Amino acid sequence: MTDNQNAAATCLDETQFDVMVIGAGIAGAESALKLGDMGYKVLLVEKEPSIGGKMILLSKVFPTLDCAACITTPKVSETARHPNITIHTLTEVETIQRNSDRHFSVQLNKKPRYVVEKDCTGCQECENVCPVITKDQFQFNLTARKAVYIPFNIANPRIALIDIENCMLCGACEKACPSNCIDFTQKEQQLQITAKSVIVATGFKLFDPISIERYGYGRYKNVITSMQMERELAPTRPFNNVLRPSDGKIPDKIAYVFCTGSRDHTVGNPICSQVCCMYSTKQAQLLMGALPMADISLYYINIRAFGKGYNEFYLQAKDMGANYVKGKIGKITEKENGNLILRFEDILTGKVTEKEHDMVVLSVGLLANPAITKVFKGEKLELDPINYVQQPNMLQSPAQTSLEGVFVAGTATGPMDIPDTIMSAGAAATETSSYLKRLS
Amino acid sequence: MALIQPDLTKELKKYGAFDFNACYNCGTCTSVCTLSTEDNSFPREMVRYSVLGLEDDLKSSLKPWLCYYCGQCTENCPQEASPGELMMSLRRWLTAKYDWTGLSGLFYKSWPLTVLGFILILAAEIGFAARLHFHIDRIIYYGHYFEMFSILGVFTIILLPNIIRMWYFTLLKRKIKAPIKAYYTAISDLIVHMFTQKRSLDCDDNKFRWFEHFILVIGYLSLLFTTVFLNWFETSNLFINILGYLESAVIFIVTFDFVLSRIKKNKEMNKSSQPSDWFFVIWLLFMGITAFVVRLFIDIHLIDIHSTVMNSWSWVYMFHLMILGQWALIIVPFGKWTHFLYRSFGMYFAKIEELAK
Numbered sequence: 131m132t133d134n135q136n137a138a139a140t141c142l143d144e145t146q147f148d149v150m151v152i153g154a155g156i157a158g159a160e161s162a163l164k165l166g167d168m169g170y171k172v173l174l175v176e177k178e179p180s181i182g183g184k185m186i187l188l189s190k191v192f193p194t195l196d197c198a199a200c201i202t203t204p205k206v207s208e209t210a211r212h213p214n215i216t217i218h219t220l221t222e223v224e225t226i227q228r229n230s231d232r233h234f235s236v237q238l239n240k241k242p243r244y245v246v247e248k249d250c251t252g253c254q255e256c257e258n259v260c261p262v263i264t265k266d267q268f269q270f271n272l273t274a275r276k277a278v279y280i281p282f283n284i285a286n287p288r289i290a291l292i293d294i295e296n297c298m299l300c301g302a303c304e305k306a307c308p309s310n311c312i313d314f315t316q317k318e319q320q321l322q323i324t325a326k327s328v329i330v331a332t333g334f335k336l337f338d339p340i341s342i343e344r345y346g347y348g349r350y351k352n353v354i355t356s357m358q359m360e361r362e363l364a365p366t367r368p369f370n371n372v373l374r375p376s377d378g379k380i381p382d383k384i385a386y387v388f389c390t391g392s393r394d395h396t397v398g399n400p401i402c403s404q405v406c407c408m409y410s411t412k413q414a415q416l417l418m419g420a421l422p423m424a425d426i427s428l429y430y431i432n433i434r435a436f437g438k439g440y441n442e443f444y445l446q447a448k449d450m451g452a453n454y455v456k457g458k459i460g461k462i463t464e465k466e467n468g469n470l471i472l473r474f475e476d477i478l479t480g481k482v483t484e485k486e487h488d489m490v491v492l493s494v495g496l497l498a499n500p501a502i503t504k505v506f507k508g509e510k511l512e513l514d515p516i517n518y519v520q521q522p523n524m525l526q527s528p529a530q531t532s533l534e535g536v537f538v539a540g541t542a543t544g545p546m547d548i549p550d551t552i553m554s555a556g557a558a559a560t561e562t563s564s565y566l567k568r569l570s
Numbered sequence: 571m572a573l574i575q576p577d578l579t580k581e582l583k584k585y586g587a588f589d590f591n592a593c594y595n596c597g598t599c600t601s602v603c604t605l606s607t608e609d610n611s612f613p614r615e616m617v618r619y620s621v622l623g624l625e626d627d628l629k630s631s632l633k634p635w636l637c638y639y640c641g642q643c644t645e646n647c648p649q650e651a652s653p654g655e656l657m658m659s660l661r662r663w664l665t666a667k668y669d670w671t672g673l674s675g676l677f678y679k680s681w682p683l684t685v686l687g688f689i690l691i692l693a694a695e696i697g698f699a700a701r702l703h704f705h706i707d708r709i710i711y712y713g714h715y716f717e718m719f720s721i722l723g724v725f726t727i728i729l730l731p732n733i734i735r736m737w738y739f740t741l742l743k744r745k746i747k748a749p750i751k752a753y754y755t756a757i758s759d760l761i762v763h764m765f766t767q768k769r770s771l772d773c774d775d776n777k778f779r780w781f782e783h784f785i786l787v788i789g790y791l792s793l794l795f796t797t798v799f800l801n802w803f804e805t806s807n808l809f810i811n812i813l814g815y816l817e818s819a820v821i822f823i824v825t826f827d828f829v830l831s832r833i834k835k836n837k838e839m840n841k842s843s844q845p846s847d848w849f850f851v852i853w854l855l856f857m858g859i860t861a862f863v864v865r866l867f868i869d870i871h872l873i874d875i876h877s878t879v880m881n882s883w884s885w886v887y888m889f890h891l892m893i894l895g896q897w898a899l900i901i902v903p904f905g906k907w908t909h910f911l912y913r914s915f916g917m918y919f920a921k922i923e924e925l926a927k
Contacts, residue, residue: 344602344646389596394648431596460601460646475597475606475614482600482611 144216147173149562150236150325152223152502155183156202156548157540157555158331159209164559166214170566173325174209174217175238180285181217182206183333187268187282189363191548192412193443199284199365206286218321219287226328227507232535232569234325242316243291245278249311250289252280256303256312257290264296266368270358272375273368278303278312283366326569327535327562330511330519331555334496334541337391337399345387345492350464351376353490356386356409363416372420374489376468381489382423385472386410387459388430392495401516403495404545407434410493411444414452427453427487429474437547457483462490496545509533518544529558535569537562575623582620584679585666586844587659588652593617599643599653604772610636610920613643613653616660629667629739632923634660635916640773641838655842662846665908668732668739674904681845684900691895699888704880706873706887710803713891717798720898728903733915740919748926756921764914765791779837782824787910789820790854793861803865804875814865822858825851850906853897860890 149165151158154176162172174181185191186206188198209215224237262277269275269282277297280290292303292312304312336357339347347353352374362372374381388410392403407430414426433454435444448454457474464470469488476483498517503510512520512532519538523530529537539558540551579591593614600606600614612633619627637657644654666675677684702708741748762768765787770780793814796802802814828851835841864887867873872883901907 389648393594395650396646396648431594458596458598458601458648460598473601475600475611477595477597477614480611480615481608482603482606483608 145321145323147171147216147323147325148566149173149327149329150175150223150234150323151329151331151539153183153331153333153540153542154178154181154209154217154219155331155333155540156185156205157333157542157551157558158183158329159205160552160555161329161331161539161559161562162215163205163209163212164556165562166209166212168559168563170214170563172212172215173323174215175221175223176217176219177222178281179220179243179291180281180287181209181219182284182286185548186284187357187361187364189360189365189367190412190416192408193437193439195412195415197365203284203286210286220291221321223502223505224320225507226505228509228535229324232326234328234535236323236325236328238321238323240319240321242294242318243289244294244312244314244316245290245292246311246313247287247289249309251309252288252290253308254280254290255306255308259302259306261300261302262296262298264293269361269368270355272354272358272361327537327565329529329537329539329558329562330502330531330542331539331558332499332502332542334545335499337397337403337494337497339390339492339494341397342390344461345390345459345490346462346464346470347492350462350468350470350490352381352464352468352470352488353462353492355390356406356413356491356493359413359491360409363413363420372417374468379488380421381487382421383425383487383489384417384427385459385470385485385487385490386414386426386428386493387462387472387490388428388493389458390492390494391497393431399495399497399516401545402434404434405547406493406495408437408440408443408547410491411435411447411452413491414447415443415450418447418450418452425453426451427455427485429455429457429459429472431456431458437549496541499542502542506533506536511536514544516544518542527561528554529561535565537565572622572624572627575625578620578623578625578628582656582659582663585659585662586842587620587656588842590617590620590651590653590656592649592651593621593653594649596648598646598648602642602646603637604640604642605636605638605769609924612637613657617651617653617656620656620660628660629664630744632740632916632920634664635913636769636920637661638767638770638773639839641841642773644838652842654838658839661909661912662844664736665912668736668908668912669728669904670731670735671728671904674908677900677904678844678846681849684845684849684905687900688896691899692892695888695892695895705878706880706884707876707878709880709884709891710875710887713887713894714798714801714803716891717894717898720895721794721798724898724903729908729911732908733911736912736915737919740916741922746923746926748922752922752925756918756925759921760914760918763917764910769917782827785820786824789817789824793817793821793858797861802861803868811865811869815862818858818862818865820858822855822862825855825858829855846906849901853893853901856893857890857897860886860893864890 148170150173151162152175154174162174166172182202185198186202191198220241222239224239227235229235256278257276260276260278263274265271266273266275278290278292339345391397391399417426435441456477459472459474461473462470469486470490471484471486473484500513500517514520519531519542521528521543522532531538537558539555597614600611634657639654639658641654644652662678666678699709767783796814800810832840832843867883
């Protein structure tokens with residue numbers, strides 16, 4: 131009861147916060163939760179319609195093979211229901227300006243959902259009647275969705291939104307909605323808030339392999355990205371089985387192309403993405419479980435299994451029968467039946483070799499997401515040479531940035547796996563807390 | 571036991587190689603190479619040998635000669651280690667290793683030395699003309715003999731022994747026992763590759779370059795034949811006369827385009843020209859132009875080949891002779907010209923090796 135009263139009291143002023151966390155992936159959510167638990171008033175800003183970031187879309191996590199959704203969803207619900215955390219989804223930060231009192235003035239741009247948030251029950255009646263079909267970005271284009279849609283099954287908030295770009299304004303959803311929550315009159319809102327500190331948790335972008343023409347992604351239907359395979363293997367998977375896109379056949383010779391868009395100067399990303407070796411190994415194990423007769427070959431340059439339990443996990447995949455081949459794929463060509471010929475140099479024999487597979491998964495790397503630097507007015511958030519947020523004091527204070535009162539969490543600092551991200555988010559929360567203590 | 575020589579890296583860089591030590595052995599270069607086959611996989615193996623400095627393995631390898639430098643490996647190398655340029659440098663380095671005189675290596679590594687060689691030849695030419703009291707008829711007469719003797723001399727004293735050395739390094743030393751018949755059956759490969767460069771057609775998007783190179787080789791060889799054996803400058807046969815014009819025109823038109831593409835650097839293979847590459851194309855260009863102009867001047871009577879007096883137009887012939895001397899005594903035996911020979915013999919020996927298996 132007292133908790134609720136406190137919550138009600140803190141909710142009175144919705145424009146003043148101790149911390150604004152930008153990005154509600156697992157790094158942002160974890161920092162927000164930790165700070166909320168400490169009693170700070172947190173604003174969590176997310177540009178997507180759901181919080182949970184990329185982890186909520188994953189199948190399982192390495193090296194424990196825990197279900198990713200089962201770890202993420204409780205955390206996401208806790209964040210959403212936390213009395214000290216205010217969440218704005220579909221919202222982007224426009225500007226951040228430091229005031230004379232060292233607090234930050236922030237302008238937010240909240241995009242319209244065209245659905246009244248508090249009234250939507252998530253019944254999906256609108257989805258049933260919507261006549262528009264378009265690509266589902268949360269299934270990484272493997273399947274389609276409607277123009278009015280709930281982002282994905284375990285989205286939070288689990289309420290609908292209208293993709294106005296693709297909507298044909300027929301009004302069918304408006305008639306079907308039992309709670310009358312469709313509202314086409316909604317407009318973009320500019321919100322002004324102040325925050326004493328900021329945590330940048332803007333995460334990463336996935337490498338788009340379309341730029342590597344040799345691999346034929348986008349041209350050859352059975353060449354997919356690891357994120358698409360992640361969806362095919364997830365509990366909320368679209369097909370309820372692993373199918374190859376060209377003809378819906380269950381694949382039985384699957385190849386993984388490591389270092390697609392990582393450690394590659396020609397695509398402008400010379401660094402290792404740190405997670406691809408392990409997530410591919412995880413997917414290989416899951417595939418061997420899902421398709422016991424399938425051959426899984428993984429073409430690598432070097433296996434980087436450096437975390438706790440990672441090397442054992444890699445060896446386990448090998449013992450299960452995963453075929454690790456040293457040699458980077460140079461070229462992929464498609465046969466008429468949709469199978470793919472992979473050309474590579476087998477480094478162990480030193481010979482050019484060609485192997486046929488019926489499905490190819492490109493283990494795509496992680497790229498920096500540097501757009502956030504533009505919102506800081508009058509001062510500059512420094513980036514490192516690869517466009518991740520610079521950590522000027524990486525060993526002593528890893529969450530510190532070039533700006534006082536602005537901290538960084540998770541993959542905004544560089545590629546990292548989930549355990550490291552959680553630790554980074556914790557570090558950002560404690561550093562922010564100690565900064566706020568010093569400030570007051 | 572292989573001896574690892576890290577210093578070989580420095581040596582190869584003098585021949586034009588870039589930072590091939592950046593290689594992390596992914597094999598992308600080999601797998602994107604359209605000429606790479608299961609039996610002859612390159613260039614990664616060559617990069618590996620170069621990094622470790624396995625001089626004997628490099629010296630006995632024919633693989634550098636199997637590459638036509640389409641540049642795919644360099645364009646796609648994730649580490650920007652320029653494997654294509656390393657292969658080119660290895661060809662230069664091998665040329666130096668095959669050369670018993672050791673002059674190739676000196677010329678490749680130092681362009682001032684090459685220029686010094688050019689100056690010496692110019693001085694010798696002037697001295698020679700002075701001894702003939704600048705009688706243009708006699709200069710042209712002896713100039714023709716010079717062509718014949720330089721071809722014969724360069725071939726027997728320099729090129730033939732070098733090819734034998736190449737054979738020794740690449741087949742004999744590796745104890746590849748090929749039956750005599752293999753040497754005979756592979757000859758067709760030698761001829762085809764020498765005159766047509768057929769293999770380079772397998773390089774992607776390369777048809778026009780192949781065509782240019784093909785007519786250049788044919789034009790060059792036939793001009794050589796026309797001037798030396800049909801005595802183009804002194805002939806009165808109309809057919810031979812026109813043939814000579816055509817051949818020299820082909821040479822300077824094609825080489826002009828080659829020079830232009832090296833300046834524009836629009837293809838991977840043109841991006842990093844060494845002095846030896848410049849000397850080769852520019853001297854060939856000059857040779858085509860001057861031969862054309864000399865015969866033209868003879869035809870319009872600006873140069874009188876029967877006159878004993880040297881007029882100012884006759885200096886064009888002197889210039890032509892200088893280019894010819896520098897070409898025949900430096901670029902042909904010790905410079906890039908030898909690639910023509912070593913590459914075709916490289917493929918010949920590779921065929922013999924294949925037959926021996």
